[in-house]
Amino acid sequence: MTISNLSSRIPGFHRMTTAERLEAVAAFSGLDGATVAQLGAPGNIDPHLADHMIENVVSTLSIPIGIATNLRVDGKDVLVPMATEESSVVAAVCNSARQCYETGGFVTSVSGNLMIAQVQLVGVPDPHGARLRILERRDEVAAICDGCDPMLVQLGGGFREMEVRVVPSLGGPMVVTHLIVDTRDAMGANAVNTMAETLAPSIERWTGGRVLLRILSNLADRRVARARATWPAEAIGGAGVRDGMIAAYHFAEADPYRAATHNKGIMNGVSAVVLATGNDTRAVEAGAHAYAARDGRYTSLTRWEAGADGALVGAIELPLPVGLVGGATKIHPTARACLKILGVTTAAELARIIAAVGLAQNFGAMKALATTGIQQGHMALHANNVAIAAGAVGEEVARLAATLVERRAVRQDVAVAELERMRGARTA
Ligand code: MEV
Numbered sequence: 001m002t003i004s005n006l007s008s009r010i011p012g013f014h015r016m017t018t019a020e021r022l023e024a025v026a027a028f029s030g031l032d033g034a035t036v037a038q039l040g041a042p043g044n045i046d047p048h049l050a051d052h053m054i055e056n057v058v059s060t061l062s063i064p065i066g067i068a069t070n071l072r073v074d075g076k077d078v079l080v081p082m083a084t085e086e087s088s089v090v091a092a093v094c095n096s097a098r099q100c101y102e103t104g105g106f107v108t109s110v111s112g113n114l115m116i117a118q119v120q121l122v123g124v125p126d127p128h129g130a131r132l133r134i135l136e137r138r139d140e141v142a143a144i145c146d147g148c149d150p151m152l153v154q155l156g157g158g159f160r161e162m163e164v165r166v167v168p169s170l171g172g173p174m175v176v177t178h179l180i181v182d183t184r185d186a187m188g189a190n191a192v193n194t195m196a197e198t199l200a201p202s203i204e205r206w207t208g209g210r211v212l213l214r215i216l217s218n219l220a221d222r223r224v225a226r227a228r229a230t231w232p233a234e235a236i237g238g239a240g241v242r243d244g245m246i247a248a249y250h251f252a253e254a255d256p257y258r259a260a261t262h263n264k265g266i267m268n269g270v271s272a273v274v275l276a277t278g279n280d281t282r283a284v285e286a287g288a289h290a291y292a293a294r295d296g297r298y299t300s301l302t303r304w305e306a307g308a309d310g311a312l313v314g315a316i317e318l319p320l321p322v323g324l325v326g327g328a329t330k331i332h333p334t335a336r337a338c339l340k341i342l343g344v345t346t347a348a349e350l351a352r353i354i355a356a357v358g359l360a361q362n363f364g365a366m367k368a369l370a371t372t373g374i375q376q377g378h379m380a381l382h383a384n385n386v387a388i389a390a391g392a393v394g395e396e397v398a399r400l401a402a403t404l405v406e407r408r409a410v411r412q413d414v415a416v417a418e419l420e421r422m423r424g425a426r427t428a
Contacts, residue, residue: 006028008028019040022040025039039058044333047060053328053332068360069094069097071093072106073106078353081273081338083276084272091381092361092364093269097356099235099236100231102232103229103311104230105356106229106355107227107229110226110351112182113185114183115181115222116216116219117215118177118213119203119211120174121177121210122174122175122209130207130209134177135164141162144202145158145195148198152183155184156184157181159179160180160181161180163177163178179196185324185325186326187327188216190326192216193216199214218283218321219294225317225318227358228316229360241371244370245367252302262300265362265365267288269358270288270320271285277339278331278332278334279328302314302358302359303315314359316355316359322354323347324347379410387419389412391419392415392419403422
């Protein structure tokens with residue numbers, strides 16, 4: 001690590017151009033020319049656009065987008081772009097989807113496009129009375145919320161209902177209002193946050209309390225997507241494999257230590273499509289994990305069982321607050337291109353495809369884990385990365401990767417030594 005004695009307080013940093021900021025960072029961190037050139041190289045996003053998307057931009061990070069094939073969702077074939085840095089993820093979805101293609105692929109549904117915004121009210125002496133005073137104002141609440149976004153209302157969205165809860169807390173009971181809003185094809189964070197902020201003074205007036213937080217909940221349990229699929233036992237290697245996979249699911253269902261890894265595998269697929277389409281990966285991740293713990297115990301997001309005909313039946317259900325309009329989805333040209341590949345016209349369609357990918361991803365991981373283990377397949381794909389990290393270029397990459405797999409030693413030290421040997425043999 002380069003220890004710099006320069007100050008991290010750089011006056012006017014946010015007002016500099018991207019190039020000026022990069023120069024300042026290079027001076028601070030002692031970056032060499034090659035590193036600066038790497039950071040300065042444009043990716044497939046206009047640097048001006050990048051500079052407007054977030055603050056203090058110096059560079060962009062390109063992540064590979066792979067296409068998942070073999071997916072049939074609700075009777076329609078789709079190609080699914082997945083943005084991920086992890087090898088095996090895309091291949092696992094392709095393989096899993098192939099094995100259930102003949103039984104019709106994935107059947108999906110959604111609960112709706114409803115987002116929740118929370119308004120936290122404190123300092124009321126009679127929280128239960130205050131709760132009712134808010135509930136009595138339902139029509140006013142609806143009018144205030146809908147008044148914030150006439151365009152959303154015109155598109156068929158807007159306020160739908162409200163819930164008011166008295167929540168015991170360390171600081172005493174607080175009155176929490178939930179605004180439940182149909183945000184149509186938007187993820188909806190901005191729409192519901194504006195509604196919560198606009199409503200706050202009225203809630204204070206009606207109750208005599210003090211409003212603190214006004215923000216959406218990422219536990220979007222009114223915006224759940226579901227997918228199910230059937231894998232014939234003979235397509236997956238027989239009843240033994242099926243039962244091993246069901247036992248793997250039972251493990252995740254029973255034990256949060258395993259459930260965290262099981263669900264991480266699901267999110268490998270889910271987050272890759274969420275990212276490729278410019279949606280908010282953190283919102284979806286937070287919602288998924290909170291949903292997995294909704295009954296007070298963290299558990300699996302999927303369920304697996306044997307059907308009457310002995311086939312393996314999988315089902316997934318998770319909140320999928322994704323949108324097609326607004327944010328990076330709308331302005332990032334690659335996200336727009338990925339949406340074109342998917343051919344979706346509504347946020348609900350996108351959510352349904354993502355749920356199918358999550359289920360396929362889980363199938364792939366469980367099948368590998370319950371049979372050969374994941375390392376064999378994973379390492380074969382990972383070997384390419386190890387070869388590149390060891391310095392292999394061009395056709396050396398595939399040759400070196402194959403050697404590492406053959407020697408069952410997909411390791412950096414072996415890769416470096418083997419590359420040297422390969423090059424030595426060539427020049428000898
Ligand atoms: C690795 O990224 C994901 C897995 O660990 C998922 C799982 O264990 O189910 C393979």
